[in-house]
Ligand SMILES: [Zn+2]
């Protein structure tokens with residue numbers, strides 16, 4: 484999930500503390516370790532880097548620019564506790580429905596692939612399975628926020644299972660992802676490596692997507708999901724998410740990573756035992772191949788649509804984006820491929836991460852009714868794509 488990029492873009496001042504801890508375990512709000520990172524070393528590394536010209540766009544903002552996240556608290560006062568309460572209610576049925584929908588799509592694509600084996604039509608199954616694996620990841624993201632099921636044991640068990648199926652350690656991602664929420668576009672945001680600095684020019688983004696679909700960047704994605712965003716030289720060197728958490732969550736993350744490894748050792752062996760060489764080939768083509776190829780550009784493009792080419796980093800209203808995915812065939816297609824389970828409402832998710840995915844459209848409507856989205860990053864997905872694929876402009 485990390486891409487080649489410069490270090491610590493848009494850094495100016497530490498981000499103010501946020502109030503989203505409600506969707507993470509309270510015990511992980513300890514940020515003491517954050518003061519120990521060698522940001523000066525990372526900064527000095529910036530000046531020695533050479534490379535593509537887009538690095539020029541990642542210079543620190545002028546000192547007088549407002550700090551990233553400086554209006555977070557103000558933005559989160561848009562709704563009252565009474566207005567938010569019904570939107571944060573969790574529903575077992577709604578989550579089961581979302582998981583079931585995704586499982587049916589995967590099951591049908593695998594069944595079609597097996598029934599027609601071998602056939603050129605397998606390519607369709609591979610694409611559909613990869614897109615649905617991304618849907619599973621989005622639901623694992625819900626579990627990371629404790630939003631999948633109200634019972635935390637069930638939430639974590641299901642979240643881990645659907646994460647591990649596509650190579651994601653949900654418990655590790657929970658730790659990494661908290662930094663993204665709490666330090667959006669700040670020094671500690673591990674995701675800036677993927678969405679920072681856009682637009683970088685059409686050629687750059689197309690090249691990245693082509694590398695993704697060929698599977699060349701898959702190792703970086705899974706290093707990220709195993710808690711090592713900084714394993715990539717281009718990610719901020721100071722990001723060490725697993726240092727920044729409670730011993731309990733760190734232990735859970737470690738155990739979960741071993742379970743993911745075990746799953747992906749057992750799965751091919753099981754396929755071999757059940758179907759011999761053909762069974763093993765089916766496992767590789769109908770499960771591993773989509774994981775290594777199709778899901779990669781989907782993850783990148785969705786993340787860039789969520790945060791790429793934003794210019795006001797002071798609040799989730801402008802540093803994250805809500806993409807409209809209805810009204811036209813192209814928008815519907817974007818929803819099907821990039822934005823399953825209402826993940827297009829990313830601005831709303833950053834504003835109130837305690838709201839589960841199925842209430843995000845209602846949250847969006849409520850914010851609209853209150854005129855709270857005036858000037859916010861709310862765009863038709865076509866306009867977002869034009870923005871992120873635009874030619875790079877020097878920052879003034
Ligand atoms: Zn999130």
Ligand SMILES: [Zn+2]
Pocket residue numbers: 663789790803829833
């Ligand atoms: Zn985000």
